[in-house]
Amino acid sequence: EKPGLELTVVSVPSYACQRHTPLLHHNTILTDALSILAENAELSENEGRGVAFRRAAALLKSLPQEVRGAEQLRGLPCLGEHSLRVIKEVLEDGVSHEVETTTHSEQFKAMKALTGIFGVGAKTADRWFREGIHTPSNLQRSGHTLNRAQRAGVCYYDELNLPVTKPEAVAIGQIVERAVHAVLPGAEMTLIGGFRRGKQTGHDVDFLITHPDEGREEGLMPKVVSWLEAQGFLLYQKTTGNSYLESKEGPARPASNMDRFERCFSIFRLSTDNEGREIQTGREIQTGEGPRSWRAVRVDLVVSPYSQFAFALLGWTGSKLFERELRRWAIHEKAMTLSSHALYDRKRYLRASSEEEIFAHLGLEYIPPCDRNA
Ligand code: TTP
Ligand code: MN
Ligand code: MN
Ligand code: MN
Structure with a gap:
């Protein structure tokens, strides 16, 4: 056996929520290949196949070193036959025939x-x-x-497919914060989604809004949206009212993985020069009519009651695979049900006021947001 090829990993746990998965890792060439196949499976509505490729990619993202040969993968979990075949091909030939065919199809x-x-x-x-x-x-x-x-x-096709930068996310955050404070003093706003995991770009910007006095957050979204609309910040918005039931035993268990918070899917109009009050983002958008000083940005807003805040925060920080793995761990290893609203140990509602408490209830080591990039 060639020296220096041994991975220094003794064992790797099989659920992504048991592992630290940083944004930057050592196996990008392999994970890019697997991500293409995952994407293709998802677009073909083959969810199971998509998840298998995503799990394999997530495993590679969590490894402390670059994989150089297939022999280093012995004993590692999450690598199905198909994923292993693709990995071996990329390791040997630099490319996978299936990935190439897919990309060009x-x-x-x-x-x-x-x-x-x-x-x-x-x-x-x-x-x-x-x-x-x-x-x-x-x-x-x-x-x-x-x-x-x-x-x-x-x-807004071209602009919405242009990655949102961190300075743009910060600028949007300042606008949302102004809106939230204007309509409900004391309300709190948190950046969630990919930017909370430390990503430098995103396809949108996600925010979670709550108020420490339970009940004050009710009906907040329409007010925030009206304020934003009056100030000319919205190009598009669709608000959905909350649809969860609550009793003294805690929030109802949602029937699906979709949560039932009050939410708004929107498209913001963000100034890219200093004319507006937003910060300079230094980007000029080219249109058919020439350059203009604002761009369209996708923004998701979610409102949660204070008592469900930790669950909403955990559920909306992602990544999507990390969330899926948390729920799978909860059910299969702990016989618990986890959602963005609550955690149930069979019939019993488990309270939590922080993400740390939720990990503890689940018997998991706490994984910080920057290590949830599975
Ligand atoms: P996204 O914004 O889709 O993804 P992201 O922020 O991780 O990545 P990107 O940079 O491309 O925007 O979703 C963020 C999180 O919100 C994700 O963990 C899933 C969760 N989510 C829900 O829980 N319910 C929903 O209905 C949606 C749309 C997302
Ligand atoms: Mn070959
Ligand atoms: Mn996002
Ligand atoms: Mn989003």
Whole structure:
């Protein structure tokens, strides 16, 4: 055996929520390949296959060293037959034939382009693809009736596919904070999603809003939205009222993984120069009519009651795979149910006022947000 190829890992736990997964890791070439296959499976609505590739990629992201040979993978969990085959191919040849074929396939390219439109999911995109629609411009020419979200999605297509930078996220945060404080003094706002995990860019910016006096947060979203609209900050918004039931035994267990918080999916109009009160983000948007001094940014807002805040924070920080693994750990290893609202040990509601307490209830080591990049 060649020296120096031995990984210094003795054993790696099999759930992503048991591991530290930093943003920057040592196996990007392998995880990029597996992510393409995961994405393709998800776009083909093959969820199980998608999760298998995501789990394999997450395992590699958590390793302390670069994998140089397949022999180093012996005894590691989460690597299915298919993922192992792809990994070996990339290690030996530098590329995987399946990944190359996928990236160049007309269907994959079209599905990515179409689901890249805000308001378009895999089902709709697939229907359009079968009709010969492969791009947003094909769609515009097709004469299909689009809903309000999709019309905004097509209108701001290029900008919404431009990564949101950290300074832009900070600038949006300042606007949301002003809105929240203007309509409800004492309300608290927290950055969640990828930016809370330390990402330097994102596809959107996510915020969680709450108030220390339980009940004061009720009906907060429409007020925040009205304030933002009056100030001209919103290009699009869709607000959904909360739909959870609560009793003295705690919040009801949601039937699905979708949570039931009051929320708003929106598109912000963010100034990119110093004319507005927002900070300079140093970016000029090119349009058909020439440059302009603002850009469109996707923003998600969620409101939670104070008693559910820790669960909402944990549930909305991600990554999506980390969340899925937490719920899987809870059910399969602890016979508990975890949601963004609550944790139940069979019938018993387990209270928590911090993420640390939730990890403790679950019998897990605390993993900080920057290590949840599974
Ligand atoms: P996203 O904003 O989709 O993802 P992200 O912030 O991790 O990555 P990106 O930089 O691309 O934006 O979702 C953030 C978290 O919110 C994710 O962990 C899943 C959670 N979430 C819910 O719990 N319920 C929902 O309905 C949605 C849309 C997201
Ligand atoms: Mn080969
Ligand atoms: Mn996000
Ligand atoms: Mn989001």
